[in-house]
Amino acid sequence: MGQQHRGSAAGLRRKLVVVGAVVVMGVAGNVAAAEAATPAAPKVLAKFNVDFSARSMARGTRVIHCEIRFIGDHGGIPHKSGHVHGTVNVRTGVTCTQPLRMIRGKVGLFSNRGSKIKAFGSTGARTAKGNAALVCKSGKYHGEAVATLYAPAGYSPSVANVGKKTSTVSIHC
Numbered sequence: 001m002g003q004q005h006r007g008s009a010a011g012l013r014r015k016l017v018v019v020g021a022v023v024v025m026g027v028a029g030n031v032a033a034a035e036a037a038t039p040a041a042p043k044v045l046a047k048f049n050v051d052f053s054a055r056s057m058a059r060g061t062r063v064i065h066c067e068i069r070f071i072g073d074h075g076g077i078p079h080k081s082g083h084v085h086g087t088v089n090v091r092t093g094v095t096c097t098q099p100l101r102m103i104r105g106k107v108g109l110f111s112n113r114g115s116k117i118k119a120f121g122s123t124g125a126r127t128a129k130g131n132a133a134l135v136c137k138s139g140k141y142h143g144e145a146v147a148t149l150y151a152p153a154g155y156s157p158s159v160a161n162v163g164k165k166t167s168t169v170s171i172h173c
Contacts, residue, residue, distance in 0.1 A: 047160075047161070047162055047163070048067060048068050048069070048162055048163065048164045049065065049066060049067040049068070049162065050065075050066050050149060050157075050160040050162055051063050051064070051065050051066075052064040052066070052100075052149075052151040052152075052155040052156065052157065052160070053155065053156055054152075054154045054155045054156070062155075063097075064096055064097055064098045064100070064151065064152075064155060065096065065097045066094060066095065066096035066097075066100070066149055066160075066162065067094070067095055067096075067162070068092065068093070068094050068105070068145055068146075068147055068162040068163065068164050069092065069093060069094075069095070069164065070090065070091065070092050070143060070145070070164065070166055071091040071092060071093050071129070072091055075166065075167070076090065076091060076092070076143070076166060077090070077142075077143070077166045077167060077169050078090045078109055078111075078141035078142065078143050078166065078169055078171065079169075079171070080136060080171065080173075081133060084133065086135060086136050086173075087133045087134065087135060087136055088109065088111070088133065088134050088135075088136045088141055088171055088173075089109065089131055089132065089133035089134075090107065090109045090131070090132055090133075090141075090143030090166065091107075091129065091130070091131045092105070092107045092120075092129065092130050092131075092143070092145040092164075093127060093128065093129040093130070094127065094128045094129075094147050094149065094162070095126065095127050096126045096127070096149070097126065098126060098152075099124055099125055099126045099152070100124075100125070100126065100149055100150055100151060100152065101123070101124070101150040101151065101152055101153075102121065102122070102123050102124075102149075102150040103121050103122050103123075103125070103127075103128040103147055103148075103149055103150070104119070104121040104147065104148045104150075105119070105120050105121055105128060105130055105145060105146060105147030105148070106118070106119055106120070106130070106145065106146055106147075107120060107130040107131065107132045107143065107144070107145040108132055108143065108144045108145070109132035109133065109134055109141065109142075109143050110141065110142055110143070110144065111134060111137070111139045111140060111141045111142075112139045112140050113134075113137045113139045114134055114137075115134070116132045116133060116134050117132060118130055118131065118132045121147075128147070130145065136171070136173035137173055138170075138171065138172045138173050139170070139171065140168050140169070140170050140171075141168065141169055141170075141171055142165065142166050142167065142168040142169070143165070143166040144163070144164070144165045144166075145163060145164055145165075146161065146162070146163040147161070147162050147163070148160075148161050149161070149162065
């Protein structure tokens with residue numbers, strides 16, 4: 001499974017800084033259970049979608065809409081894997097209406113028993129997907145994802161960041 005890092009939100013921030021990510025984001029919501037399981041951390045509100053726009057005399061305004069989301073039932077919350085027995089995973093994806101120059105992201109799965117962060121991305125595509133998994137140990141789990149989106153030439157902004165966080169769930173193994 002690779003190296004696991006202790007600490008939930010703090011672990012994500014440390015890992016993202018080390019690998020050169022631009023921002024750490026979370027979505028405000030029902031996170032009381034997550035805060036009980038992890039150290040208190042300042043909240044940074046995240047944009048989970050972005051629009052890139054370009055002006056063309058021949059075609060008017062063109063817009064590329066992009067969104068980061070968690071994939072799966074119940075809003076993509078962490079769950080026992082149906083494909084790899086004995087693991088818990090969270091899946092994420094970025095979807096745009098047109099191809100981008102590049103999508104670079106990280107997805108993290110955090111519990112009060114450990115964490116896992118995985119990179120994902122694509123070049124010249126309109127989508128990118130990622131997955132993070134941990135060996136199943138009873139506890140509280142949540143997922144976080146961030147991505148840097150690089151627009152095609154002629155679009156503004158040229159680079160944008162998006163992020164999202166799942167609610168915290170208890171999983172018994």
